[in-house]
Amino acid sequence: MALITIISGKGAPGATTTLAALAATWPAQVLLADCDPDGGDLAPGWLGQWMLAGRIRADVGVLSHATATRHAIAGDPASLIDHVQAVPPARHVGLLAGLSAPGQHAALGLEGWMRLTTALAAFKTQAGQPVDALVDAGRFGVVTPWPLLRAADAVLLAVRPTQRHLLAARPVLTELARRVAPERLALAVCVTTPAGTRAVRAALGRDVAVEVPIDAKTAAVLSESRDAGALPPRSALLRATHDAGLRLHRTYHRYTPAEVRTAAAHRVARSLAGGTR
Ligand SMILES: Nc1ncnc2c1ncn2[C@@H]1O[C@H](COP(=O)(O)OP(=O)(O)O)[C@@H](O)[C@H]1O
Numbered sequence: 718m719a720l721i722t723i724i725s726g727k728g729a730p731g732a733t734t735t736l737a738a739l740a741a742t743w744p745a746q747v748l749l750a751d752c753d754p755d756g757g758d759l760a761p762g763w764l765g766q767w768m769l770a771g772r773i774r775a776d777v778g779v780l781s782h783a784t785a786t787r788h789a790i791a792g793d794p795a796s797l798i799d800h801v802q803a804v805p806p807a808r809h810v811g812l813l814a815g816l817s818a819p820g821q822h823a824a825l826g827l828e829g830w831m832r833l834t835t836a837l838a839a840f841k842t843q844a845g846q847p848v849d850a851l852v853d854a855g856r857f858g859v860v861t862p863w864p865l866l867r868a869a870d871a872v873l874l875a876v877r878p879t880q881r882h883l884l885a886a887r888p889v890l891t892e893l894a895r896r897v898a899p900e901r902l903a904l905a906v907c908v909t910t911p912a913g914t915r916a917v918r919a920a921l922g923r924d925v926a927v928e929v930p931i932d933a934k935t936a937a938v939l940s941e942s943r944d945a946g947a948l949p950p951r952s953a954l955l956r957a958t959h960d961a962g963l964r965l966h967r968t969y970h971r972y973t974p975a976e977v978r979t980a981a982a983h984r985v986a987r988s989l990a991g992g993t994r
């Protein structure tokens with residue numbers, strides 16, 4: 718399995734939108750864990766319509782897991798499943814909903830994040846299949862959930878190709894580099910163009926793991942629940958995260974021949990359905 722965490726500096730570069738798009742196009746079962754200590758945006762953003770309809774609950778997720786396991790000594794993967802909700806517009810995605818009020822991170826503390834990290838890293842479906850996890854760690858700061866960053870196979874710093882975002886990203890990268898091994902630290906360049914991505918790579922001197930083009934329409938689906946959160950069949954943003962997700966997934970998995978056949982069958986089914994991503 719792969720545990721991938723995205724984090725940002727100041728200025729909302731597009732971390733949450735990028736993570737939602739990665740999950741929506743991920744080539745396998747995936748757990749989308751909203752661990753932004755300042756409060757989660759994934760459910761009220763992409764899945765806002767489903768929350769209003771009562772299909773997604775704000776009180777089932779990171780906080781309910783921390784509360785339910787507060788007497789546990791170590792993280793237990795079996796403890797997580799009761800706090801994961803189905804994501805109606807993407808059936809291969811499970812959601813661990815984020816904190817919903819300011820200051821709730823204090824109820825987790827370091828111990829709560831540690832229990833969650835252990836549980837996420839070893840999480841399996843009811844059928845016993847390991848599940849990849851995509852984690853939103855929010856904006857870097859004093860309450861950053863470090864256990865999730867330390868355990869991650871990849872920590873992606875989200876940044877836009879603008880001077881303001883580059884300046885915000887630099888000190889965060891310096892702090893991350895102190896505690897995350899260089900081969901696990903990379904960039905997610907958001908709202909970008911090929912020239913923008915080249916400029917970011919040159920300015921920050923790190924590999925780019927995910928490059929997300931400007932696509933306001935799809936971004937509004939994923940961040941504002943536009944079109945009731947339904948994914949558009951043709952989308953530059955989703956095409957980019959689909960390709961990046963395949964690359965990331967391949968980095969952490971060896972495919973069996975059966976999995977290769979299943980992936981090919983899915984591609985054929987999607988193209989017959991008229992989608993291009
Ligand atoms: N690829 C993109 N193209 C256009 N707009 C985007 C893109 N990614 C994000 N946005 C927009 O940027 C804003 C901030 O995005 P968000 O994901 O909430 O940022 P963060 O999680 O870094 O705070 C939102 O309005 C979102 O719709």
Ligand SMILES: [Mg+2]
Nearest residue numbers: 732733758855
């Ligand atoms: Mg965010």
